[in-house]
Amino acid sequence: MATVSYAMSDSGRLSKETRKRILDVAEEMGYIRDGNASRLRTGHSALIGVILNTVKNPFFSELVASLEMAAYDGGYLTLLATAQNDPVRQKKLLHSMISQGVGAMIISPVHGTSNDLLAATARRKIPTVVCVRDLPNQERVFVGADEMKSGYLAASHLIKNGHRSMTFLGGYGSTSTWTGRKDGILRALGEAGLPSENCQIRAGTLLADFAYETMRWGLLGVSCAAHDCRLCPK
């Protein structure tokens, strides 16, 4: 029993021939080591949990692709689930993943995430990374874009090209993503000496789909109100 384990993990404790004999037999009978039993004993997991809002949005599917490849390179598998804008579902998923013994978590939190979401991973010392949308006022590791800067760059681009009015369709209001981009836009307007009224600001669920389509065209949620802009979808 123990010897087989030593053979599989190549601990160097066994003689060349004993090890080879064991591996040969294992190969022949199609043996695959039970990673769960292993984790149960050692506490080391080969699973990384990933919770995103959706995976249909190309931004997120590219993210999934990259995460999965990085995980594979590190010898991990990804447990993927989507929270569908539902904080309750998000929490259930996180608990399910902990139940499955994930060794680490990557979460892009939904709007309305409660402050205690990460308590479960924190208590168990499961390394957790928050991405895309931040969780303010919490102890966490965050990876994401500088939303403020992106809004600023987008608005500046429009202004530089002679546009004086624009519309901001950022999806859900009062998220850190939305607020950051909006602030960036307003800053750009201010620096150009334009009144903030020149940017129509819209937020809400119904606009999310529109914004999504806009994002697909590479405009990051900012759409130009002038109908002859070469960068905007027809």
Added chain:
Amino acid sequence: MATVSYAMSDSGRLSKETRKRILDVAEEMGYIRDGNASRLRTGHSALIGVILNTVKNPFFSELVASLEMAAYDGGYLTLLATAQNDPVRQKKLLHSMISQGVGAMIISPVHGTSNDLLAATARRKIPTVVCVRDLPNQERVFVGADEMKSGYLAASHLIKNGHRSMTFLGGYGSTSTWTGRKDGILRALGEAGLPSENCQIRAGTLLADFAYETMRWGLLGVSCAAHDCRLCPK
């Protein structure tokens, strides 16, 4: 010990108050049952493994989204990985998933998949579904489109709209997908009394990206050679 287990699974063996007391304490200390240990004992897993070629292609990301939602509704989590057109990687992934104790597998096999891929799941009686691309001459469950019919419909559409020549860019040649679509196109040409030379047939790795872009435009790998077709990308 045993009593806690009974409380969690609500077997009805415990008195109302004992159960409630246990659940309260569990809640308070943030207890989450270890699904792996459970699986180890019972053999029942809450994991469904999914192996696709890629997840960047919108066709597959929509598939992932649907699979994940269905899994969630059934109380399962999805273990997702991409084979990246690499049969070796595909096999390693499958073994990793078995090692993680998946209860079922869903695979869209890569081109060049060896015949013994599913031997590992078969031996362990892990229910396995092959999708999108078929594995001919094997005992398996397959779910996918009628490729022949889709090629036929696409070519018929072009012919009906007055086009007499076309190009088929189907990506990798000699896959069941490619062959099916090609045969459908040729059948449509035949029925219209057109020679098969009227369809340029191209296959190969370099064309895969082109075909992918074409698919994004909703043309399912069939592109019209006439440059004024309203349906084709500009």
Added chain:
DNA sequence: TTGAAAGCGGTACCAT
């Protein structure tokens, strides 16, 4: 109605 104990498949310590 409750609890003690064995065992799932590994790993790691200890002894041989």
Added chain:
DNA sequence: ATGGTACCGCTTTCAA
């Protein structure tokens, strides 16, 4: 260099 054994957290049988 090798194998016996306890234990990881849970479920299930059996006994109390």
